[in-house]
Amino acid sequence: MSSIEPREITDELLHLFNKKDIICPHLHIPLQSGNDKILKLMKRDYDAAFYRKLIEKIVATVNDVAIGVDVMVVFTSEGEEEFNSTLGLLQDLHVAYLHVFPYSERPQTLAQKIQPKVTESIKRERAAILRSLGAKKREGFTLRSLGKKLQVLVEKMKDKKTGLMTGFSQNYLPVLIDKSDSSALNKVVIIQTQDIRDGKLYGKIVHG
Numbered sequence: 001m002s003s004i005e006p007r008e009i010t011d012e013l014l015h016l017f018n019k020k021d022i023i024c025p026h027l028h029i030p031l032q033s034g035n036d037k038i039l040k041l042m043k044r045d046y047d048a049a050f051y052r053k054l055i056e057k058i059v060a061t062v063n064d065v066a067i068g069v070d071v072m073v074v075f076t077s078e079g080e081e082e083f084n085s086t087l088g089l090l091q092d093l094h095v096a097y098l099h100v101f102p103y104s105e106r107p108q109t110l111a112q113k114i115q116p117k118v119t120e121s122i123k124r125e126r127a128a129i130l131r132s133l134g135a136k137k138r139e140g141f142t143l144r145s146l147g148k149k150l151q152v153l154v155e156k157m158k159d160k161k162t163g164l165m166t167g168f169s170q171n172y173l174p175v176l177i178d179k180s181d182s183s184a185l186n187k188v189v190i191i192q193t194q195d196i197r198d199g200k201l202y203g204k205i206v207h208g
Contacts, residue, residue: 003028003070006046006054017062025062026172028099029055030070034089035082038075048089059094064148066096066141066171071130074123075103083126090133096141096172098134102127142196145173149206152177152191154184164202175201 006029017023033039036047046054058065071086090098102123150169154177159166164176165184175191177184190207 003030003068005030006051009054009058014058014061017065024170024172025065026068026170027058027062027065028068028070031086031090032070032072033075033078033082034071034086035078036085038078038082038086042075048085052089052093055093055095064145064171066173067094068097068099068172069093069095070099070101072101072103073126073130074118076118078103078118087129087133090130090137095137097138098130100127100130100134139199142173142199142201145169145171145201146193146196148193150175150191150193150201150203151188152203153188154186157182157185169201173201174199175203178202178204 004027009027009029017025031051032042032044034048034051039047055067058067069090071090073083073086150171150173152167152169152175154165154167156166158164159176162176164178167175167177167189169175169191175193177189177191178194184205189205191201191203192206193201193203195202
């Protein structure tokens with residue numbers, strides 16, 4: 001999965017999503033931190049306010065868009081206040097999922113010299129908090145797609161647990177397909193979603 005930097009997302013790009021059916025409404029946009037002090041230490045070229053406005057614009061412009069977010073916990077001297085800035089921002093944003101990465105110090109970098117350091121136990125605790133939030137975001141985004149018709153690329157013959165064929169929707173949702181056959185494999189079909197179980201949508205083909 002490739003990502004796109006916040007400053008690279010233009011109005012022209014966003015308007016293409018609703019004009020071109022071949023462009024999937026899915027963007028993976030790194031945040032890394034929701035705190036301006038930490039973003040400056042990371043040498044990112046945006047602040048939290050810019051990121052918030054960008055996500056709000058994308059959601060308002062692109063129909064049913066799935067937005068994924070990279071976020072790093074405990075970058076160098078990240079304190080509780082800085083972490084809570086990130087947590088609060090992510091709680092507010094209408095994103096589909098989070099990729100949470102604990103900071104791993106690299107030798108001979110400027111960040112290595114920044115003090116004080118944060119303990120491993122705090123790092124694990126904060127990562128767990130954000131991963132829990134990410135699970136809630138994914139659940140909420142999946143729920144909003146229940147009952148809708150989705151374009152789904154059928155990728156596998158059978159799911160190991162259910163025996164059903166599986167695929168991903170145009171906005172990156174895993175879908176299990178009822179009453180399908182091998183002729184749908186590697187094709188884009190229209191699925192009417194009917195149920196959610198174990199975080200996955202279930203549906204049937206209404207147009208192949």
